[in-house]
Structure formats: C-alpha cells, structure tokens
Amino acid sequence: MKITPFIETKRLAIKLRPAAEKMVKQGHPWIFENSIFKQNEDGKAGDLAIIYDNKKNNFLACGLYDPHSPIRVKLIQYKKPSQIDEEWFINRSIEAFKIRQPLLETDTNSYRLFFGENDHLPGFIADVYNNVLVIKLYSHIWFPYLNWIIPSLIEITDCTAVVLRLSRSLQSKGETFGLRDGQVIYGDLKNEVVIFKEHGVLFSANVIKGHKTGYFLDHRHNRKRVGELSYNKTVLDVFSYAGGFSVHALQGGAQNVTSLDISKQAIEMAKENALLNSHKGAHEVIVADAFDGLQDLINQKQKYDVVVIDPPSFAKRENEISRAKKSYAKLAKLGAQLVNSKGILVLASCSSRIVADDFFEISEEHILAAGRSFEIQDKTYHDIDHPINFTEGAYLKCGYYILD
Numbered sequence: 340m341k342i343t344p345f346i347e348t349k350r351l352a353i354k355l356r357p358a359a360e361k362m363v364k365q366g367h368p369w370i371f372e373n374s375i376f377k378q379n380e381d382g383k384a385g386d387l388a389i390i391y392d393n394k395k396n397n398f399l400a401c402g403l404y405d406p407h408s409p410i411r412v413k414l415i416q417y418k419k420p421s422q423i424d425e426e427w428f429i430n431r432s433i434e435a436f437k438i439r440q441p442l443l444e445t446d447t448n449s450y451r452l453f454f455g456e457n458d459h460l461p462g463f464i465a466d467v468y469n470n471v472l473v474i475k476l477y478s479h480i481w482f483p484y485l486n487w488i489i490p491s492l493i494e495i496t497d498c499t500a501v502v503l504r505l506s507r508s509l510q511s512k513g514e515t516f517g518l519r520d521g522q523v524i525y526g527d528l529k530n531e532v533v534i535f536k537e538h539g540v541l542f543s544a545n546v547i548k549g550h551k552t553g554y555f556l557d558h559r560h561n562r563k564r565v566g567e568l569s570y571n572k573t574v575l576d577v578f579s580y581a582g583g584f585s586v587h588a589l590q591g592g593a594q595n596v597t598s599l600d601i602s603k604q605a606i607e608m609a610k611e612n613a614l615l616n617s618h619k620g621a622h623e624v625i626v627a628d629a630f631d632g633l634q635d636l637i638n639q640k641q642k643y644d645v646v647v648i649d650p651p652s653f654a655k656r657e658n659e660i661s662r663a664k665k666s667y668a669k670l671a672k673l674g675a676q677l678v679n680s681k682g683i684l685v686l687a688s689c690s691s692r693i694v695a696d697d698f699f700e701i702s703e704e705h706i707l708a709a710g711r712s713f714e715i716q717d718k719t720y721h722d723i724d725h726p727i728n729f730t731e732g733a734y735l736k737c738g739y740y741i742l743d
C-alpha cells in the first residue's frame with residue numbers, strides 16, 4: 340500500500356544525561372531535547388534513534404526522532420534491540436487488539452486500538468467507529484512508517500475505510516508528504532457521519548470534522564454506568580458534547596435529561612444521537628457557558644437526581660494548573676447545589692496534569708463547601724481500550740458521590 344512516497348530514514352546513536360537515562364531504564368517513553376548528551380549526527384523526523392548506555396555502551400532503547408518537538412525522541416522499543424519493520428508493526432497491532440478483546444465481546448463496535456505512548460506508539464491514535472478507522476497523528480515521526488502500519492491496521496480491524504486526521508501543531512510545522520487532515524486514505528467513506536454502538540447504544544460521529552477523531556471514546560464505562568443509574572431519574576449532563584452521557588441516560592430509562600454545552604453544534608449532535616435510539620424520556624438542551632448555566636439553574640431552584648460534569652481539559656499547560664484547580668472547585672460547588680437528596684453527583688477530569696488524588700480532594704472539599712455531605716459510591720479511571728503505561732499517560736478520573 341502506498342500512502343506516502345518512500346521516505347528514507349537513518350539510524351542515530353544517542354546518549355543521555357544520567358537522570359534521563361534512568362527514566363529510560365524504567366520504561367519512560369519521552370526523551371527531552373535537553374537530556375541528550377551525545378548524538379552522532381543531525382536527525383530528521385522518523386529517524387531511528389538508538390539509545391546507548393553511557394558507561395557500558397549497550398542498547399537501552401530505541402525510538403523515533405522528532406526535530407519538531409521538545410520531546411526529541413519518542414521511544415518505541417526497550418531493553419532488547421529489534422528490527423523496526425513491517426512485522427514489528429503487525430505485532431504491535433496484534434498486541435493492542437488483544438488488550439481490547441474483552442471490550443469487543445460486549446455490544447460495542449467503537450474502540451481505541453492505538454493509544455499512543457501507552458501502546459508504544461507515541462503520538463499515534465487509532466480509533467475504530469464501526470467499519471471506519473480514524474487515525475490521528477500528533478507527530479511527524481510516523482510518516483515514514485504509514486505504508487507498513489496502515490495495512491496491518493486494516494487487516495486486524497476489518498475496516499472498509501481509513502480517515503487520516505492531523506493535529507494542528509503537526510500541520511503548522513514540517514512536511515506532511517501531501518497528506519491532509521480529514522483525508523480518506525483507504526476505501527470508500529460513504530458518509531462522513533458514521534454510526535456506531537457503545538454498549539448497545541447508538542451514536543454518530545463526524546470523523547472528518549469532529550473534535551479529535553470525532554467522538555470521545557474514553558468515558559464509555561462511565562456513560563454505561565450513568566445509564567444504569569438513570570432509570571426513572573432526572574439527569575443533567577454538563578459539557579455534554581455529542582450527548583455521550585445524555586443518550587445513555589435516556590436509553591437507561593431517565594424521565595428527563597438536560598444536555599448543557601457552550602457549543603450549539605455539539606448540542607445539535609446530542610439531539611441527533613438521542614434520536615438514533617428509541618426512548619420515552621424527554622430530552623432538553625441548554626446552550627450556555629457551564630459556569631453561568633449552572634448558576635442560572637441554581638437560581639431557578641432546579642434539582643436533578645443525577646448531575647454529570649465532564650469538562651474539557653482545563654490544564655493543557657503547566658502554568659494553567661492553579662486556574663484549572665479553581666475551575667474544578669467551582670464546578671463541584673455549583674453541581675452539588677443542583678443534586679436532589681440521595682441523588683448522585685458525577686465529577687470527571689481529563690487533565691493529566693492534575694493527578695487523581697488532587698482532583699478528588701478538591702471535588703470533595705467543595706461539595707462540603709456547598710453545604711452538602713456525601714458518601715463516595717465509587718471512583719473510576721481508564722477503560723480497557725485506554726491502558727496506561729507511564730505516569731503522564733493517566734488522565735481520566737471520575738468520582739461518584741451520593742449527596743445527603
């Protein structure tokens with residue numbers, strides 16, 4: 340298969356400063372530019388970077404060189420050298436698929452097959468929506484290898500079309516070899532809106548224009564659970580996007596579900612997704628900023644049996660952490676005021692820079708500050724198709740609180 344023209348790569352020999360070397364020995368996938376202590380020659384995106392031990396000069400790991408990123412080398416292979424060839428990628432695909440197998444035994448045909456670093460493929464995301472594979476690249480390092488990777492992915496997923504998505508930062512820097520964001524690189528995509536199933540509930544995603552790869556697969560287990568908690572209940576879904584939580588709640592037999600999002604387009608998707616499934620409950624929508632919208636609902640003395648608050652990442656950069664914590668605090672306090680007695684407040688965070696313990700502590704402190712006492716029903720983390728193998732890979736956490 341010829342997705343790109345042949346892109347030549349070479350091998351670089353690299354040695355690291357002691358602290359970075361120690362991290363590599365522990366299996367960390369990132370080598371920052373300032374940790375490189377010796378490099379035999381300049382590299383291009385996707386060149387193989389072989390990391391040698393400073394003292395013993397033996398092989399430590401191998402990665403792909405990224406001149407466009409401060410994370411200069413992204414590691415893909417540790418301890419034992421291995422030929423990085425077509426077979427290596429086939430093995431990675433098989434391994435990744437095996438991990439997802441239990442999920443695919445449920446009534447679900449949407450899943451993340453490659454979760455970047457966590458599947459030893461830094462900056463490489465592969466999501467499947469029914470029979471469409473959406474690949475999102477966050478780094479140029481993968482271009483030389485696409486002709487090998489894509490066929491193995493098609494084979495293992497049985498997809499009939501492949502869509503390529505390119506991150507904004509990737510598009511603004513080096514060469515893309517004629518590839519465009521949103522390009523169909525294999526097969527025939529009949530409709531850019533693809534319908535798929537998540538634990539028996541139908542959804543649709545725009546795989547060409549939607550956020551990331553079109554949908555957020557990561558909360559699947561939490562959405563299923565909210566669905567199970569919603570029978571005969573009133574539900575508020577804040578930052579609803581395409582209605583992930585809302586539609587599961589309706590399908591779970593909620594009397595009434597309100598989806599709130601700042602984006603009119605997201606709310607339209609939520610309405611359409613609700614209509615893909617048959618349900619008796621009413622679906623209401625609010626287009627508003629969440630902080631203002633929640634305050635308005637409090638002023639109107641509204642209450643719900645279940646309130647879900649799943650905001651976007653508030654700390655995309657290091658210097659946003661303290662503001663992000665304040666936002667989580669505010670949301671917990673606002674949300675808590677809208678929950679009926681014995682109702683459930685579901686608070687989620689997808690900021691990897693705010694660790695789970697801090698997030699839960701902030702949430703709990705501010706539920707109390709709203710004058711509500713609580714019992715922790717559960718705390719959940721990543722679903723099967725979002726495995727974690729390094730600290731920064733963990734980002735998702737979700738607390739279930741039963742309020743007095």
Ligand code: SAH
Pocket residue numbers: 555558577578579580581582583584599600601602605627628629630649650651
């Ligand atoms: N809960 C969703 C995912 C949320 S993604 C799911 O399960 O799929 C984050 C959403 O927050 C986006 O739809 C975005 O439009 C919305 N958003 C961002 N800032 C917002 C704000 N200030 N108020 C309300 N919605 C906001």
